[in-house]
Amino acid sequence: MFKVPTWDDGDTTTLFGTEAISIVSKPQKKRKRTKSNAKDTIKKSKITRNIEQSSTENSSVKQAAEIKNITKIKKKIEKKRRNPTTEGLANQDETTVVDKVPSGANEKKTKKKKKKKNVSDISKESNHNHEETDFKNNSSVKPVTMLDQSKRQRGKNKSAVERLKGAKFRMLNEKLYTTTGDNAFSMFSEEPNLFDIYHEGFAAQVEKWPVNPVSVVISWIKQHPPKLVVADLGCGEAAIASSVPNTVHSFDLVARNEKVVACDIAHVPLGDCSVDIAVFCLALMGTNHMDYIREARRILKPKGIMKIAEVVSRITDYDEFCKSIESTGFKLQEKDDSNQMFIIFDFKRIKGSTSETSTNDPILTPCIYKRR
Numbered sequence: 539m540f541k542v543p544t545w546d547d548g549d550t551t552t553l554f555g556t557e558a559i560s561i562v563s564k565p566q567k568k569r570k571r572t573k574s575n576a577k578d579t580i581k582k583s584k585i586t587r588n589i590e591q592s593s594t595e596n597s598s599v600k601q602a603a604e605i606k607n608i609t610k611i612k613k614k615i616e617k618k619r620r621n622p623t624t625e626g627l628a629n630q631d632e633t634t635v636v637d638k639v640p641s642g643a644n645e646k647k648t649k650k651k652k653k654k655k656n657v658s659d660i661s662k663e664s665n666h667n668h669e670e671t672d673f674k675n676n677s678s679v680k681p682v683t684m685l686d687q688s689k690r691q692r693g694k695n696k697s698a699v700e701r702l703k704g705a706k707f708r709m710l711n712e713k714l715y716t717t718t719g720d721n722a723f724s725m726f727s728e729e730p731n732l733f734d735i736y737h738e739g740f741a742a743q744v745e746k747w748p749v750n751p752v753s754v755v756i757s758w759i760k761q762h763p764p765k766l767v768v769a770d771l772g773c774g775e776a777a778i779a780s781s782v783p784n785t786v787h788s789f790d791l792v793a794r795n796e797k798v799v800a801c802d803i804a805h806v807p808l809g810d811c812s813v814d815i816a817v818f819c820l821a822l823m824g825t826n827h828m829d830y831i832r833e834a835r836r837i838l839k840p841k842g843i844m845k846i847a848e849v850v851s852r853i854t855d856y857d858e859f860c861k862s863i864e865s866t867g868f869k870l871q872e873k874d875d876s877n878q879m880f881i882i883f884d885f886k887r888i889k890g891s892t893s894e895t896s897t898n899d900p901i902l903t904p905c906i907y908k909r910r
Contacts, residue, residue: 706732706735706739707735707736707738707739707740707742707743708739710732710735710736710739711736711739711740712904713725714736714823714824715823715824715825715904716825716904717824717825718824718825718826719791719802719803719804719824719826719829719830720802720804722791722802722823722824723791723800723801723802726791726792727791727792727800730792733791733792733794737774737775737794740774747879747880748877748878748879749877749879751819751820751847751877751879751880751882752777752778752819752847754847754874754877754882755778755817755819755845755847755882756777756778756781756782758845759778759782759784759815760782762815764782764783764784765784766784766814766815767784767785767786767787767812767813767814767815768782768784768785768786768787768813768814768815768816768817769786769787769789769806769808769813769815769816769817769834769837770786770787770788770789770817770819771789771803771806771816771817771818771821771830771833771834772789772790772803772818772819772820772821772822772823773788773789773790773797773798773821774790774794775794775795775798776788776794776795776797776798778817778819779797780797787799787806787808787813789801789803789806790803803821803830803833804824804826804829804830804833805833806833806837808837809837810836810837811837811838811839811840811842812837812839813837813838813839813842814838814839814842814843815842815843815844815845816834816837816838816842816843816844816845817844817845817847818830818834818844818845818846818847818848819845819847820847820848820849820880822846822848822902825900825904826900827900827901827902828862828866828899828900828901831844831863831866831868832866835866835867835868835887838887839887840887840888840889841886841887841888842886842887843871843884843885843886843887844868844884844885844886844887845882845883845884845885846863846882846883846885847880847881847882848880848881848883848902849879849880850875850878850879850880850881851903852902852903852904853881853902853903854903856873856881858901859901859902860883862901863883863885863901864885867887867888867890868885868886868887868888869885869886869888870883870884870885871884871885871886872884
């Protein structure tokens with residue numbers, strides 16, 4: 539073992555086999571510290587410290603603002619759950635809460651996951667409660683059942699049947715206006731059910747009127763002595779015979795009940811001068827309705843009253859209508875046009891024969907329906 543005088547003992551030991559050599563490392567040169575270098579170092583450390591402080595403050599402010607936003611959204615969710623009638627929470631609130639969770643230190647990751655889970659659970663629960671409350675509060679929202687579908691189908695079938703009946707009534711009504719009384723009597727004698735369809739449609743139509751003309755005629759008859767004999771020509775269901783104490787002879791194309799005699803009202807089975815009152819209540823329908831007027835004069839006693847109730851739209855000229863009636867041996871006594879739908883005339887039978895100017899032409903306009 540040998541030793542170099544300039545080496546220090548014990549700094550570094552190197553073994554060569556069984557011998558150890560001490561090696562002294564060269565001392566590092568120390569940097570001289572000047573005033574300018576010290577100032578620069580202080581400035582850099584201050585700048586670095588300010589930057590770190592500002593970034594820390596900014597991040598803390600951002601985190602506080604984001605936490606504040608999350609708190610507001612949570613309050614909205616709670617308010618929504620307590621007040622489900624308000625417009626519901628959209629999925630946007632949930633995603634906003636999840637997206638705006640502050641990113642930062644590792645120790646807040648678990649809290650962030652819990653917040654995500656709690657907010658999503660709350661929003662789902664509030665949406666579920668909102669749907670249940672809306673369903674309970676909104677009575678119009680009901681599940682469609684097989685019973686509801688069957689009711690709707692029955693309603694559609696019923697309306698279709700009613701439309702069909704209405705179409706048949708219009709067809710029959712127009713037929714009665716455009717044919718003679720004997721042809722109408724033959725038609726209903728062969729198919730009595732057509733007469734039922736006609737009167738059902740007629741009754742439905744009259745119900746829409748403010749006043750039924752039959753009711754007006756009944757009230758008028760009740761104001762006269764019950765000993766007067768009445769002939770109801772075109773009686774329908776014989777409402778007059780069922781409502782007054784007088785003797786009433788009821789005639790129509792089909793006998794709807796035991797009070798009605800089926801016949802063509804141009805030829806009724808009554809003797810001459812046998813009744814005191816003859817009534818045509820919406821019954822002058824055939825093209826030969828002037829024959830009905832003459833038949834009424836035949837069965838009426840002298841000074842007997844013929845009462846006519848007719849739809850206003852069928853009479854184009856009141857003066858001409860009255861002149862045509864008077865030419866058959868009547869005199870106009872009274873006219874009641876107070877109703878918008880129909881007009882009522884009272885004619886008295888006078889002595890003498892029928893005027894030579896009497897006409898057989900129709901004096902009433904037929905009801906023709908528009909083709910659809």
